[in-house]
Amino acid sequence: MGRQSDARDRLLDAACRLIHSRGYSAIGVAEICAEAGVRKGSFYHFFAxxxxxxxxxxxxxxxxxxxxxxxxxxxxxxxxxxxxxxxxxxxxxxxxxxxxxxxxxxxxxxxxxxxxxxxxxxxxxxxxxxxxxxxxxxxxxxxxxxxxxxxxxxxxxxxxxxxxxxxxxxxxxxxxxxxxxxxxx
Amino acid sequence: MGRQSDARDRLLDAACRLIHSRGYSAIGVAEICAEAGVRKGSFYHFFAxxxxxxxxxxxxxxxxxxxxxxxxxxxxxxxxxxxxxxxxxxxxxxxxxxxxxxxxxxxxxxxxxxxxxxxxxxxxxxxxxxxxxxxxxxxxxxxxxxxxxxxxxxxxxxxxxxxxxxxxxxxxxxxxxxxxxxxxx
Structure with a gap:
């Protein structure tokens, strides 16, 4: 649970940074996952x-x-x-x-x-x-x-x-x- | 020449409309060409x-x-x-x-x-x-x-x-x- 919660926070932090600097359309889920250091397959476990x-x-x-x-x-x-x-x-x-x-x-x-x-x-x-x-x-x-x-x-x-x-x-x-x-x- | 110039104007008009309503990153060359009714192969003849x-x-x-x-x-x-x-x-x-x-x-x-x-x-x-x-x-x-x-x-x-x-x-x-x-x- 600790690790899962940590991955969710890292996805949120990464998305904050990326969207703040480059907007919504320019950023994809793959890039957010890479920035967060989270496997892409995990993304939809945390966010729809x-x-x-x-x-x-x-x-x-x-x-x-x-x-x-x-x-x-x-x-x-x-x-x-x-x-x-x-x-x-x-x-x-x-x-x-x-x-x-x-x-x-x-x-x-x-x-x-x-x-x-x-x-x-x-x-x-x-x-x-x-x-x-x-x-x-x-x-x-x-x-x-x-x-x-x-x-x-x-x-x-x-x-x-x-x-x-x-x-x-x-x-x-x-x-x-x-x-x-x-x-x- | 008349047709070519017309295609260029249509690409410019289409890009104006699409970028104004949805921004830069959300719009691709293919969509601009489709909106303008210009073949995608022609785009780079007019714009780099x-x-x-x-x-x-x-x-x-x-x-x-x-x-x-x-x-x-x-x-x-x-x-x-x-x-x-x-x-x-x-x-x-x-x-x-x-x-x-x-x-x-x-x-x-x-x-x-x-x-x-x-x-x-x-x-x-x-x-x-x-x-x-x-x-x-x-x-x-x-x-x-x-x-x-x-x-x-x-x-x-x-x-x-x-x-x-x-x-x-x-x-x-x-x-x-x-x-x-x-x-x-």
């Missing part, structure tokens, strides 16, 4: 399909990110300080990705949203739920409208796109100042 | 590779979009009216896509940027040049900084992501108001 694994990748990624967002936004200091920390944390994550892998890989959830939303209803619905939760976390912090909170998350995702396109995490240095403008109107 | 065709797709798409952006932004009316028209035009494009295909397909250029920027240096460089031109068109109109112009384009792309994720073009109805806040600060 690449889609099923991808849903677990989304859940695992968002579970960790939600804990981070909740901790950052739930502090007792002024709301602008907490929001600034949230946006700076996202910039730091892209900087760390570039140091680790040589490339700004962007946001796993936004990458999948643009790749699959119009093709896979199950993945789209899961991602929509995750982004709803993101927007709700920001809305609760600002005490404002969902529209304003969504606009702030959109600014973050748009600037992450520019950082990925330029392979330059420094493009995210101004993102809190931009999001603050959306908030203050 | 799927990458080469994709660069032409980007150029063709941006060439049409640049003409539209330039016309909208170059009018003689007040700059805020011109900018508002630009952002409303983008919302209308997503609304039209949904009417035509049933799905909000998002921005072809942003879709490719998130899918390929960290994997294909040639495509990344071409897309970076296109987005530089977009930002410069907006910067010229607002007479402001590149940072502000980039933030406005980022807001548009971030909200297009939400529209695609929700398959709901109405999510773009507020995007000009959001971009205006970025401008007015």
């Amino acid at each position: 399909s690449k889609q099923a694994l991808t849903l677990e990748v989304i859940d695992a990624h968002w579970s960790a990110q939600r804990a981070s967002w909740s901790a950052v936004l739930g502090g007792g200091d002024p709301v602008h300080d907490r929001l600034e920390r949230l946006f700076r944390t996202q910039a730091e994550a892209q900087r760390a990705a570039k140091q680790d892998t040589g490339a700004v890989n962007g946001c796993l959830l936004a990458n999948l949203a643009l790749e699959l939303s119009n093709q896979d209803e199950t993945v789209r619905a899961r991602l929509a739920q995750v982004f709803d939760e993101q927007v709700e976390l920001v809305r609760t912090a600002i005490g404002g409208s969902r529209e304003t909170a969504r606009a702030m998350v959109a600014q973050l995702e748009g600037m992450v796109l520019f950082a990925k396109l330029g392979n330059d995490p420094a493009l995210l240095d101004g993102v809190w100042e931009q999001a603050r403008r959306l908030l203050s109107a | 590779s799927k990458q080469a065709l994709t660069l032409e797709v980007i150029d063709a798409h941006w060439s049409a979009q640049r003409a539209s952006w330039s016309a909208v932004l170059g009018g003689g009316d007040p700059v805020h009216d011109r900018l508002e028209r630009l952002f409303r035009t983008q919302a209308e494009a997503q609304r039209a896509a949904k009417q035509d295909t049933g799905a909000v397909n998002g921005c072809l250029l942003a879709n490719l940027a998130l899918e390929l920027s960290n994997q294909d240096e040639t495509v990344r460089a071409r897309l970076a040049q296109v987005f530089d031109e977009q930002v410069e068109l907006v910067r010229t109109a607002i007479g402001g900084s590149r940072e502000t112009a980039r933030a406005m384009v980022a807001q548009l792309e971030g909200m297009v992501l939400f529209a695609k994720l929700g398959n709901d073009p109405a999510l773009l109805d507020g995007v000009w108001e959001q971009a205006r806040r970025l401008l007015s600060a």
Whole structure:
């Protein structure tokens, strides 16, 4: 059981890394198994399909990110300080990705949203739920409208796109100042 | 020659449609040829590779979009009216896509940027040049900084992501108001 559970975790970790860096369509089950060091025959013992694994990748990624967002936004200091920390944390994550892998890989959830939303209803619905939760976390912090909170998350995702396109995490240095403008109107 | 040139145009049109709706990795040369009604053996007579065709797709798409952006932004009316028209035009494009295909397909250029920027240096460089031109068109109109112009384009792309994720073009109805806040600060 220990070994089986370990193989499942390794498949999930490998899929997280591969899908984050190269997307869904470009990655096959064989490559995930090779990266995980798991025999291909074992894959379907743990996951019904690449889609099923991808849903677990989304859940695992968002579970960790939600804990981070909740901790950052739930502090007792002024709301602008907490929001600034949230946006700076996202910039730091892209900087760390570039140091680790040589490339700004962007946001796993936004990458999948643009790749699959119009093709896979199950993945789209899961991602929509995750982004709803993101927007709700920001809305609760600002005490404002969902529209304003969504606009702030959109600014973050748009600037992450520019950082990925330029392979330059420094493009995210101004993102809190931009999001603050959306908030203050 | 007429027939050959026609086959080339049909391959380009088919690739535009397929890549816009499903991305780069999910589409193969065989499917592009089938969609275009061109024998697969002819493909490499016109294009060296799927990458080469994709660069032409980007150029063709941006060439049409640049003409539209330039016309909208170059009018003689007040700059805020011109900018508002630009952002409303983008919302209308997503609304039209949904009417035509049933799905909000998002921005072809942003879709490719998130899918390929960290994997294909040639495509990344071409897309970076296109987005530089977009930002410069907006910067010229607002007479402001590149940072502000980039933030406005980022807001548009971030909200297009939400529209695609929700398959709901109405999510773009507020995007000009959001971009205006970025401008007015």
